[in-house]
Amino acid sequence: MKAIILYDSRSEGGSTDRLVDAIGQKLAEKGADVEKARCRAQGDYSFISEFDLVIMGAPVYYLMVSSQLLGALIQSDLSNRLKNKNIALFLACGSPQPMAEILYMPQMKINLTGSRILAEKVFAPAETSDMEVIGEYVNTIYAKWLREEERRGRKR
Numbered sequence: 525m526k527a528i529i530l531y532d533s534r535s536e537g538g539s540t541d542r543l544v545d546a547i548g549q550k551l552a553e554k555g556a557d558v559e560k561a562r563c564r565a566q567g568d569y570s571f572i573s574e575f576d577l578v579i580m581g582a583p584v585y586y587l588m589v590s591s592q593l594l595g596a597l598i599q600s601d602l603s604n605r606l607k608n609k610n611i612a613l614f615l616a617c618g619s620p621q622p623m624a625e626i627l628y629m630p631q632m633k634i635n636l637t638g639s640r641i642l643a644e645k646v647f648a649p650a651e652t653s654d655m656e657v658i659g660e661y662v663n664t665i666y667a668k669w670l671r672e673e674e675r676r677g678r679k680r
C-alpha cells in the first residue's frame with residue numbers, strides 16, 4: 525500500500541505534526557509505504573494519483589478546519605483528484621466529539637463527494653499522542669482498505 529498523509533497546521537512541531545508522524549509510524553508497521561505533505565490552498569495535487577490511500581486532516585482554529593487544507597479542498601484540484609480514491613479523515617480539536625462531528629467534519633466532507641471515506645476520527649487534545657487510540661484509527665483504516673481491495677479484486 526502506498527499512502528500519503530495530507531495535513532495542515534499553524535504550529536510547527538505541534539500536536540498535529542506529532543499525530544501525523546504517529547499515524548505514519550503505525551501505518552508503516554503494517555508494511556505501508558508512507559509519505560506526508562503539508563497542504564497548500566493553491567497547490568497542484570496531480571501527485572495524488574500515485575497513492576492507494578490518502579489520509580487527510582488538520583486542527584480546528586476558531587471553528588474552522590485549518591485554512592490551507594480547507595482551502596485546498598475548495599480552491600485546488602484536490603477534490604477532483606480524490607474522486608474514487610480511498611481516503612480517511614481526521615481532526616485535532618478541543619471541542620467535544622459530537623460537536624466536532626456536526627460542525628467541523630462536514631467542512632471537509634462536503635468537498636469529498638465521490639471519494640470512499642474508509643474512516644474518520646476526531647482526536648481530542650490528549651488523544652493526539654495516545655498511541656493506543658492512534659493505533660485503533662490506523663487498524664480501522666487498514667481493515668477497511670483490505671476489504672475494499674478484496675471487493676475490487678472480485679470485480680476484476
Ligand SMILES: Cc1cc2nc3c(=O)[nH]c(=O)nc-3n(C[C@H](O)[C@H](O)[C@H](O)COP(=O)(O)O)c2cc1C
Nearest residue numbers: 533535538539540583584585586587616617618619
Ligand atoms: C488559536 C486557537 C484556536 C482554536 N480554536 C478551536 C475551535 O474553534 N474549536 C476547537 O474544537 N478547538 C480549537 N482549538 C484547539 C486546537 O484545534 C487543538 O489544540 C489542536 O490540537 C491544535 O493543533 P496544533 O498543535 O497542530 O496547532 C484552537 C486552538 C488554538 C491554538
